[in-house]
Amino acid sequence: MIELRDVTKIYNRSRANEFVALRNVSFGVPERAVTVLKGPSGSGKTTLLTLMGAMARPTSGRVLLSGREITSLPERFLAGIRRSTFGFVFQQLNLIRGLSALENVLIPAYPTDASYASIRGRGRELLARMNVSHREHERVERLSGGEAQRVAIARALINDPQAVIADEPTAHLDTKLSREFMEIVAAMKQDGRTLIIASHDPIVYESPVVDAVLPLRDGMIAEEHR
Amino acid sequence: MALLERQRRLLDFTLSSLLRRKGKNGALVAVYALTIFLLASVLFFGESLRREASIILADAPSLVVQRMMAGRHELIPDSYADQVRSIRGVRSVKPRLWGYYYDPLSGANYTIVTSEERKNGTIAIGSGVASTRKLAVDDVLPLRASKGDTMLFTVAEVLSEESALASADLMIVTPADFREFFAMPAGFATDLIVDSGNPRECSTIAEKIAIRLPDTRPIVREEILRTYDAIFGLRSGMVLAVLACAVIAFLIFAWDKATGLSAEERAEIGILKAVGWDTSDVLLMKFWEGTVISVTAFLAGTALAYAHVFLAGASLFEPALKGWSVIYPAFRPTPVFDPAQIVTIFFLTVVPYIAVTVVPVWRAATIDPDAVMRT
Amino acid sequence: MILHPGMLALLAASLIIAAMALGGAGLGYQILRRWDPTSGSELQLILERRTTLVSTLLAWAFGLEFLSLFLFAGVADSLHSQFVGAMCAAGVLNASATGYPLLILKMANVLLAGSWLIVNHADTRATDYPLIRAKYVTLLVAAPLLIAEAVLLVLFAGALKPHVITSCCGSLFSSQTETMVGEMAPFPFRPMAIVFLVSLGAVLAAGWHTWKTAKGGILLALLSFAAFIVVLASILSWVGPYVYELPTHHCPFCLLQREYHFIGYPLYGLLFAATVSGMGAGILVPAKRKPSLKMIVPGLQRSCAAASVVLYGLLFLLIAALVATSNLKLL
Numbered sequence: 045m046i047e048l049r050d051v052t053k054i055y056n057r058s059r060a061n062e063f064v065a066l067r068n069v070s071f072g073v074p075e076r077a078v079t080v081l082k083g084p085s086g087s088g089k090t091t092l093l094t095l096m097g098a099m100a101r102p103t104s105g106r107v108l109l110s111g112r113e114i115t116s117l118p119e120r121f122l123a124g125i126r127r128s129t130f131g132f133v134f135q136q137l138n139l140i141r142g143l144s145a146l147e148n149v150l151i152p153a154y155p156t157d158a159s160y161a162s163i164r165g166r167g168r169e170l171l172a173r174m175n176v177s178h179r180e181h182e183r184v185e186r187l188s189g190g191e192a193q194r195v196a197i198a199r200a201l202i203n204d205p206q207a208v209i210a211d212e213p214t215a216h217l218d219t220k221l222s223r224e225f226m227e228i229v230a231a232m233k234q235d236g237r238t239l240i241i242a243s244h245d246p247i248v249y250e251s252p253v254v255d256a257v258l259p260l261r262d263g264m265i266a267e268e269h270r
Numbered sequence: 271m272a273l274l275e276r277q278r279r280l281l282d283f284t285l286s287s288l289l290r291r292k293g294k295n296g297a298l299v300a301v302y303a304l305t306i307f308l309l310a311s312v313l314f315f316g317e318s319l320r321r322e323a324s325i326i327l328a329d330a331p332s333l334v335v336q337r338m339m340a341g342r343h344e345l346i347p348d349s350y351a352d353q354v355r356s357i358r359g360v361r362s363v364k365p366r367l368w369g370y371y372y373d374p375l376s377g378a379n380y381t382i383v384t385s386e387e388r389k390n391g392t393i394a395i396g397s398g399v400a401s402t403r404k405l406a407v408d409d410v411l412p413l414r415a416s417k418g419d420t421m422l423f424t425v426a427e428v429l430s431e432e433s434a435l436a437s438a439d440l441m442i443v444t445p446a447d448f449r450e451f452f453a454m455p456a457g458f459a460t461d462l463i464v465d466s467g468n469p470r471e472c473s474t475i476a477e478k479i480a481i482r483l484p485d486t487r488p489i490v491r492e493e494i495l496r497t498y499d500a501i502f503g504l505r506s507g508m509v510l511a512v513l514a515c516a517v518i519a520f521l522i523f524a525w526d527k528a529t530g531l532s533a534e535e536r537a538e539i540g541i542l543k544a545v546g547w548d549t550s551d552v553l554l555m556k557f558w559e560g561t562v563i564s565v566t567a568f569l570a571g572t573a574l575a576y577a578h579v580f581l582a583g584a585s586l587f588e589p590a591l592k593g594w595s596v597i598y599p600a601f602r603p604t605p606v607f608d609p610a611q612i613v614t615i616f617f618l619t620v621v622p623y624i625a626v627t628v629v630p631v632w633r634a635a636t637i638d639p640d641a642v643m644r645t
Numbered sequence: 646m647i648l649h650p651g652m653l654a655l656l657a658a659s660l661i662i663a664a665m666a667l668g669g670a671g672l673g674y675q676i677l678r679r680w681d682p683t684s685g686s687e688l689q690l691i692l693e694r695r696t697t698l699v700s701t702l703l704a705w706a707f708g709l710e711f712l713s714l715f716l717f718a719g720v721a722d723s724l725h726s727q728f729v730g731a732m733c734a735a736g737v738l739n740a741s742a743t744g745y746p747l748l749i750l751k752m753a754n755v756l757l758a759g760s761w762l763i764v765n766h767a768d769t770r771a772t773d774y775p776l777i778r779a780k781y782v783t784l785l786v787a788a789p790l791l792i793a794e795a796v797l798l799v800l801f802a803g804a805l806k807p808h809v810i811t812s813c814c815g816s817l818f819s820s821q822t823e824t825m826v827g828e829m830a831p832f833p834f835r836p837m838a839i840v841f842l843v844s845l846g847a848v849l850a851a852g853w854h855t856w857k858t859a860k861g862g863i864l865l866a867l868l869s870f871a872a873f874i875v876v877l878a879s880i881l882s883w884v885g886p887y888v889y890e891l892p893t894h895h896c897p898f899c900l901l902q903r904e905y906h907f908i909g910y911p912l913y914g915l916l917f918a919a920t921v922s923g924m925g926a927g928i929l930v931p932a933k934r935k936p937s938l939k940m941i942v943p944g945l946q947r948s949c950a951a952a953s954v955v956l957y958g959l960l961f962l963l964i965a966a967l968v969a970t971s972n973l974k975l976l
Contacts (some may be wrong), residue, residue, distance in 0.1 A: 093643065121772055154276070613719070
């Protein structure tokens with residue numbers, strides 16, 4: 045589904061704090077499968093996610109999404125792609141404080157052309173599926189860690205994306221909740237979605253639902269491959 | 271329709287995020303509204319003075335001739351009227367009688383004018399006279415005449431209040447009563463009213479009168495109106511120029527608020543960008559934010575200014591803008607509503623507000639979408 | 646110098662517009678010099694983001710320009726009481742040599758600004774910034790015009806002296822004077838009305854054609870501009886007299902006054918909006934040659950044409966209503 049060809053990403057180029065995050069990475073993400081990017085922090089996992097999720101452009105190399113080159117698209121088109129193709133679950137969850145669970149879920153759908161009623165209905169449905177219906181009107185800062193993450197997942201699914209991208213999703217969860225998260229991953233895979241997860245948590249990358257693991261080290265793909 | 275839905279949702283989101291930051295936005299709206307209030311008060315007040323003056327002058331004759339002696343206004347002999355009548359273009363000339371009467375009881379100066387249509391012994395009075403002397407129709411008003419005797423007048427009418435400034439202190443009697451009251455000699459009048467038929471010829475006729483009767487002073491109504499207009503325009507313009515400082519101070523404040531986004535706000539915009547909002551969506555949200563703030567401040571500011579000027583008598587600006595405030599301490603401006611004023615206020619406040627916030631808003635909206643992931 | 650509140654508002658708006666246009670043109674120049682769409686560098690990303698800033702600045706500036714044209718007319722009108730002889734904006738504009746040049750420049754700038762926004766919109770629809778050069782080069786031309794407008798306005802405001810005796814619209818727009826507007830006024834009612842009907846008919850037909858087929862954009866643009874002139878001439882020749890119910894009163898400004906229910910504002914507003922929409926359909930024709938816009942431009946042209954048909958239609962209905970409700974019978 046997503047293909048990276050010889051991608052390099054350099055931050056703060058030609059400045060004192062220049063930093064090479066990715067070096068000549070070529071890689072393909074299979075459709076309707078769970079792919080895990082594994083590696084220690086600073087290995088380039090997050091940068092790779094931002095490139096695959098149409099959040100940033102590579103310094104060189106090309107990114108193809110379903111065969112279409114998106115490398116040098118203007119930002120406004122990248123935003124459209126990001127909105128319609130991807131759902132994001134962030135390490136810090138990044139829910140907006142002060143808003144209710146439902147309002148947070150609806151945020152990615154605001155700039156779309158769908159009607160208010162239909163997105164609200166869909167948001168409710170997703171919260172129900174995530175078993176947090178009863179917390180629908182609760183402000184997000186009053187939710188427990190597990191509930192908050194379910195709300196974040198519901199937000200990722202509001203625009204019915206082809207792919208869900210998760211960055212260290214289990215970093216703040218205990219073992220029980222981490223396993224529950226993997227169950228949700230399995231369900232999303234069942235729905236036909238492509239999942240891309242960056243994690244160095246064995247509960248994630250050793251899970252049976254994972255189809256491919258991409259080990260990263262120092263901005264490059266490490267040798268050991270499954 | 272889809273487009274409208276989208277705008278409605280963004281507006282909804284904007285409102286809820288504005289309410290989440292009540293303190294900061296409340297302070298902005300308050301300062302904004304205060305600026306608009308000051309500006310709008312000046313404009314409303316200046317305009318109402320202009321209106322007031324033109325109401326007074328609307329009924330004034332287009333050309334008045336006064337006789338001058340030693341630089342002071344003198345009674346004009348009837349023979350002058352015949353001379354003016356002989357000028358080409360003059361349709362009619364009427365001698366006019368009017369004067370002031372100091373009333374020791376109320377301590378006020380009243381204007382007495384004459385009308386042929388009244389009956390001897392009766393008087394019509396303005397609302398101001400009626401209230402200070404507690405008079406109603408058919409009451410008897412005793413006034414002390416020039417020779418020291420008291421004359422009794424029956425109140426025939428209390429004048430309506432279309433323009434309080436114009437008629438509050440007015441008394442209307444017959445010419446005969448007037449001459450008796452002030453002991454004015456026959457064959458003289460206070461001044462002459464000239465009717466030219468064509469108002470555009472007034473200035474030509476005025477010039478001819480000034481040449482033929484060198485001891486007179488012709489006064490053209492248009493000239494007075496223009497002078498008033500220019501003076502009121504200039505005065506409110508000057509006050510506005512002073513208020514420019516207030517506007518600039520407000521703009522610096524607004525710019526500072528727009529530039530100094532809190533870490534929380536930056537993080538929020540970062541989240542929006544990350545989950546698929548485009549720069550233009552954030553700009554649109556900020557546009558709605560600016561609109562909500564501006565509309566609130568605008569409505570509050572102009573409504574307060576309206577109340578200040580027309581209900582509270584513009585107590586803050588009276589001394590600066592009004593020349594005759596000494597004579598008419600209880601002047602209540604007649605409410606006027608002029609769309610041009612609203613547009614002017616809009617251009618002097620909202621437009622500069624937009625201008626100073628464009629760049630900071632754009633900066634906020636172009637936060638990297640991957641910023642939230644890189645922290 | 647006249648310190649009239651409306652004049653101050655106008656000066657503020659004009660300076661803001663000039664500053665925004667200058668800023669936009671400056672950014673545009675930088676963008677043009679260092680633009681490299683093939684580069685993945687951070688600089689290119691910054692430049693791309695600046696194009697959003699330029700678009701935003703100019704959308705505001707040009708929107709204000711449109712509003713300030715009407716503010717200008719309104720202020721000029723309200724100043725008339727301060728000039729001997731002036732009975733509406735016509736006399737006030739005549740009170741200084743810069744008055745009419747300023748008005749004409751302002752009208753031209755509004756048309757230019759509207760066209761630029763249409764081109765800008767087309768450019769943002771494609772993925773590769775196909776019109777960026779055309780857009781910013783035009784901006785480098787347009788910015789000086791807007792600055793010239795601000796300078797003229799300052800001169801105009803500075804030169805206005807209330808004691809100047811000026812002519813009123815009656816003498817400006819009558820048959821005796823030899824000014825250009827004076828020449829237009831005596832256009833006999835009947836032929837001018839026929840020209841008006843033919844011109845509006847042609848522009849509506851061309852608009853309809855472009856709306857349905859996305860073809861004939863250039864023709865629509867030319868007819869729109871022609872209709873703009875014809876409608877202005879018609880207002881002088883017979884629309885004004887119908888509104889004033891006086892066959893000798895030809896003034897185009899008195900329409901803005903309260904006595905005539907401010908009818909001039911919707912009338913001129915519709916005229917400018919309709920003309921810009923119609924011209925947009927033609928201005929986009931060269932953009933069709935860009936590969937990335939080939940599929941997009943026809944849709945935009947059709948939207949422009951649809952807007953022009955609706956707006957010219959409304960304009961026609963408005964004028965027809967004015968004629969129908971008038972007590973004057975000229976034709």
